[in-house]
Each structure stands twice: as C-alpha cells, then as structure tokens.
Amino acid sequence: MKNSTLLPALFIGVAMALGLGSLEGSAVQGILPYIAGGLSTSSDHALWTLTYFIVHWSLGITLMPWSTARFGARRVFQGAAAIAATGTLVSALTHNLWIMLLSRAMEGIGAGLLVPLSQSLFLRHSPTARHGMVTMLWSNAMLIPFFVGPAIGGWLATTLNFRFIFWLSLPLWGLAWFLGRTGIPAGGENRDNPPFDLLGFGLLYAGLMALQVTLDQGEQYGWWHSFYILHTALAALILLLLFAWRESRAPHPLLQFHFLRQRNYWLGLLLLCLGWSLFMGWAAELPLWAEETLGFNGYWGGVLLLPIGLAAVPVSTLMDRLQGLFGLRRLATLCFLLFAAAYGSGYFSPQSGLAEIFWPMLLLGLGLGMLFVPLTMIILSGIPAEDIPKAATTSNFIRVFSANIGVSLISVYAIRDGALASNAFREHLLAYGNSSAMTAPTLAGLVAAQANTLSIDNLLRLSMWLCLLAALMAYAFLIPPRAIVTPGSPRSYVEEAEEEVAPL
Incomplete structure (x- = not known):
C-alpha cells in the first residue's frame, strides 16, 4: 500500500474531482430557462446541455480500463481532470449552443473517466476490512453534488450568472489535479497493453449519439411521423447491434x-x-x-x-x-x-x-x-x-x-x-x-x-x-x-x- 502520509491527498483529490464531475452535471438541472436565455435558445434545447453531458459521461467510463492499463492511474486522472477543466472553461465563455454542447461533452468524458477510476483507487488504497465504508464514501462523493448542485446552480444563476457555476469550478479542478498528482502513485503503465478497440468505440459512440438525437428531437419532429426520426432511430438500433456483435467477438x-x-x-x-x-x-x-x-x-x-x-x-x-x-x-x-x-x-x-x-x-x-x-x-x-x-x-x-x-x-x-x-x-x-x-x-x-x-x-x-x-x-x-x-x-x-x- 502507498505511503500513508500521502493517502489524504489521494482520497481528497480524487473525491473532489469525482464530486466536481457530478456537480457540473447536476447544477444545470434547475436553471434550464436561465441557460436558454444565455444561449438564445429554448428550454427544450437547453435540456441538451444536461443530456449530452450524461451520454459522454457514460462513454468516458468505457475508456477507463484500457487507458489506465496503458498510461497508469495517475496520468489518466490528470488527463481526465484537465479535459473536464478545459470543457468547464469553454462552457463559461461560450454563448453558442453547439459550442456549449461540445464543451459539455468534454466535461462528461472527463467525469466519466473519473467514476470507475476513483472507485478503483479508493478500494486499492484501503484495507479490505474498510471496503464497505470506502464504497459508502465513494458513493456519497458522487451523490451529494446531485442533491446540493441544483440549489447552488440556482443561487448563482439568480444572484450572479449561471456561468459562475463553471468559473467557480475551475480553481477546484486545479486543486483536485494537484492533490491527485501528489497522492496517486506513479507507474502502472504497460506499453504492451492490447490495442484499444477503436472500431467498437466508434460504433458505440455513433449509436449512442443517434439514440440521443432521437430522444432529444423526437418530440420536436413528431416522433414516428418524421422520416428524420425514423432514420436516426433505425441508425441507432443498427449501430448498437453492430457494437454488441463486435464486443462478443473482439479479443479485448x-x-x-x-x-x-x-x-x-x-x-x-x-x-x-x-x-x-x-x-x-x-x-x-x-x-x-x-x-x-x-x-x-x-x-x-x-x-x-x-x-x-x-x-x-x-x-x-x-x-x-x-x-x-x-x-x-x-x-x-x-x-x-x-x-x-x-x-x-x-x-x-x-x-x-x-x-x-x-x-x-x-x-x-x-x-x-x-x-x-x-x-x-x-x-x-x-x-x-x-x-x-x-x-x-x-x-x-x-x-x-x-x-x-x-x-x-x-x-x-x-x-x-x-x-x-x-x-x-x-x-x-x-x-x-x-x-x-x-x-x-x-x-x-x-x-x-x-x-x-x-x-x-x-x-x-x-x-x-x-x-x-x-x-x-x-x-x-x-x-x-x-x-x-x-x-x-x-x-x-x-x-x-x-x-x-x-x-x-
């Protein structure tokens, strides 16, 4: 086990990054009309800033096992925090819906990498007898921002501006990055790691994005009365079935x-x-x-x-x-x-x-x-x-x-x-x-x-x-x-x- 003097930095830094990922997802839940006004769009379109974050959050999870084996836990943590912080900065600056969706995708990818990585680090650097308690702490670090995030985001939106959600998160991402770099042990890289399943990831990404377009825009276009929605739904089904077939036969x-x-x-x-x-x-x-x-x-x-x-x-x-x-x-x-x-x-x-x-x-x-x-x-x-x-x-x-x-x-x-x-x-x-x-x-x-x-x-x-x-x-x-x-x-x-x- 790692030197116990550095464990607080590991747990605090990793928990802070995990919580920030959840906070940036939840803080927008109660202020969609404010986001719509800031981006000159409707509340229905502002909802995409939440759904696109979530879909990329889930995609980030799939990247963690291979990237950790290839680059080591510390470098992956630093990369995830840097990607999320970059997305946070762009979200704070942009007034364009499509750029905001791109930045929210970056935040989601970073937050997604941190979910299984943080769980793995917490369990790996704690005694077996404390795994139950550590799992509870991990789940609270991820969940508490979902309870307080909407109130924090609402207060900032009504008293200052919803963009302060992102401005205030930036220094916290920097602190989490520093603590994680200090506490997480170096090493663990394996240059002989099996190649990344790029085809599988491409099929999954395209399938989930087609499904997301169907869910987000189905009501606007009349669902199955629209050839556009029928085509996106069919594309999502075919791509996800191909992904499942690919995963059943891929060596890794x-x-x-x-x-x-x-x-x-x-x-x-x-x-x-x-x-x-x-x-x-x-x-x-x-x-x-x-x-x-x-x-x-x-x-x-x-x-x-x-x-x-x-x-x-x-x-x-x-x-x-x-x-x-x-x-x-x-x-x-x-x-x-x-x-x-x-x-x-x-x-x-x-x-x-x-x-x-x-x-x-x-x-x-x-x-x-x-x-x-x-x-x-x-x-x-x-x-x-x-x-x-x-x-x-x-x-x-x-x-x-x-x-x-x-x-x-x-x-x-x-x-x-x-x-x-x-x-x-x-x-x-x-x-x-x-x-x-x-x-x-x-x-x-x-x-x-x-x-x-x-x-x-x-x-x-x-x-x-x-x-x-x-x-x-x-x-x-x-x-x-x-x-x-x-x-x-x-x-x-x-x-x-x-x-x-x-x-x-």
Whole structure:
C-alpha cells in the first residue's frame, strides 16, 4: 500500500474531482430557462446541455480500463481532470449552443473517466476490512453534488450568472489535479497493453449519439411521423447491434456483456437503472415544473431537491450496519417501497409550495440512500475478484446512460400529457362556455398551469407503480449473495463485505 502520509491527498483529490464531475452535471438541472436565455435558445434545447453531458459521461467510463492499463492511474486522472477543466472553461465563455454542447461533452468524458477510476483507487488504497465504508464514501462523493448542485446552480444563476457555476469550478479542478498528482502513485503503465478497440468505440459512440438525437428531437419532429426520426432511430438500433456483435467477438472488448448471463447481475442492474433513471428524470423535471408553473426562481427550484440529500446522506452512512441487520435483498426491496411511497404521496396543485413537496422528496431521499450499496453488492455477487473491475465498468456504463433515458422520457411524457390535458380543458371550456370574468390570456395561463400539474401527478402515479413492481421483483427474484457462495469459490469483495457485517 502507498505511503500513508500521502493517502489524504489521494482520497481528497480524487473525491473532489469525482464530486466536481457530478456537480457540473447536476447544477444545470434547475436553471434550464436561465441557460436558454444565455444561449438564445429554448428550454427544450437547453435540456441538451444536461443530456449530452450524461451520454459522454457514460462513454468516458468505457475508456477507463484500457487507458489506465496503458498510461497508469495517475496520468489518466490528470488527463481526465484537465479535459473536464478545459470543457468547464469553454462552457463559461461560450454563448453558442453547439459550442456549449461540445464543451459539455468534454466535461462528461472527463467525469466519466473519473467514476470507475476513483472507485478503483479508493478500494486499492484501503484495507479490505474498510471496503464497505470506502464504497459508502465513494458513493456519497458522487451523490451529494446531485442533491446540493441544483440549489447552488440556482443561487448563482439568480444572484450572479449561471456561468459562475463553471468559473467557480475551475480553481477546484486545479486543486483536485494537484492533490491527485501528489497522492496517486506513479507507474502502472504497460506499453504492451492490447490495442484499444477503436472500431467498437466508434460504433458505440455513433449509436449512442443517434439514440440521443432521437430522444432529444423526437418530440420536436413528431416522433414516428418524421422520416428524420425514423432514420436516426433505425441508425441507432443498427449501430448498437453492430457494437454488441463486435464486443462478443473482439479479443479485448470495451464492455463485457457476458456478465449479463448471471441473474443477480442483469436483474440487479435493471433495478439499479430503474431507480437511478427515475431519480435523475425527476431531478430535472421537478425544478423546471416549479419554475414554469409555480413561479419559483432558479434557486427555489433547486432547493426542492435538498430534502433528498437530508435523508439520503445519513441513510447511506448506515448501510454497513443495515445490510448486516436486514440483508441486501430486503434492503433493495425496502428501497423501492420507499420510492413508491415517495412518488405515491406526491400530489400537487398549481398552488403547491415547498411544504407540500418536502415530504415526498424526503421519502425519495430515504430510498435513494439505500439504492447503491445493496444493489451494487448484489450485482457483483458471484463474480470472482479478478473480474470485478470489468463487471463494474460495464454496470457503471449502463447505469449512467440509463439516466439519460430517464431524463428524456420523463420530459417527453410530461410535455405530451400536459398538451393532452390542456386540449381536454379547452374543449370543455368551448363546450360549456366561460362563465368567469377572466380575460382570455389569464384563463389560458390557468389552463396551462392545471394541465402541466395534472401531467406531473399522472407521471408520479406511473413512477409509483413501476417502483412497486421493482420491489416485488427484488424480493422474489434476487438471490441473496450468501446463498450463491460455494465452498472453494474465488473470494470477492462482496463475500468479504458480507462476512464483515454478518450479525452475531
């Protein structure tokens, strides 16, 4: 293990970089109208600054195993921090949407490299007996910015300018780069490393970008009524199928899909993606709805998400103890029951305030605090220790990209359902007449507010039923890790962690 005097620099620098990557993704969630104004575009197009960050965040994850083996952990960390900092600088300077999307892609690539790299460094430079605690610290470093980022971004956007999100991040990236360079040991380069799967990466990149265009622009062009969207969707399908075929035959693939043959891996990953994508989708949609319908500014729209962090952080710190008391499968089930309770208890009106939104968000935070540790350990259960980095890279890629699907689909559903409700209200007014003394613009505003809120409530009910189904699947079909351990099987981090917290 590395000299213990340099470990604080390693942990602080790596955690700071990981948190900054998450912060730059989350800080824009509640200020899309402000970004739209700064870039002279619409809020729908401003949403691309979030979705393009996420898609490149997931792509960055696939680069980490090969680049670390080829260049060493320290050089990869420095490169990732430098790429993200460069993107941050361009984001702070540009007034053009397309240049902003390019800079957000750079930020996403850098942040994506840091996700599996930071997890690997944390586990490699800590005792085995502390792996459970280190995993909790790693997940908090990644998640806490998602809770506080929207409020920070909202405050900066309303008091200064949304570009200060990027200006203030720049010196922190520099500090993280310096601490990481000081704490991460040099070496680890392997010039005989197998060649990078450039063809596979090209197919994956092109496929994900075609899928992203379909998700982002489908509503604008009328979905399947548009040949443009049909062609981009077909291109995405063909390219991603070619990528899967390529990975199954490549001697050194980017992603290892054969792990999906294990029940705990694919089912645990499916549940993790569902919980994470729903959270990310609502974290983007609720602040936007509050600003456009309730009249909140960017700061108060971001404050809506703070109760999630108030509950999630304390619960996540107790996961070492809770998994020993209840077991991983029961915790995963309870997580989705809490999600269902949060989405089911959220019933809003155009007159709702923070008090009505606080308790559903608090319940959501309780569930989110239980999401990562039990499902991550279930996903990795039964996998030999030497294969865990490959399995974790594949699962992290799929989980991160699932957030993009959640953000896009929840946004599209809210828009479409709101439009349907608005049309129904207008037809009712035309049929029965307007007996009030309201002017036409005032009445139109009330109809839009009611329709948008009804759409949010319907989507909350749908999310509740999805989480209830997920809870049933978790309890009925996940296999507790202890049940699949066989005598003489290769030891893994999951087995060790299970033994450490086993109740007396």
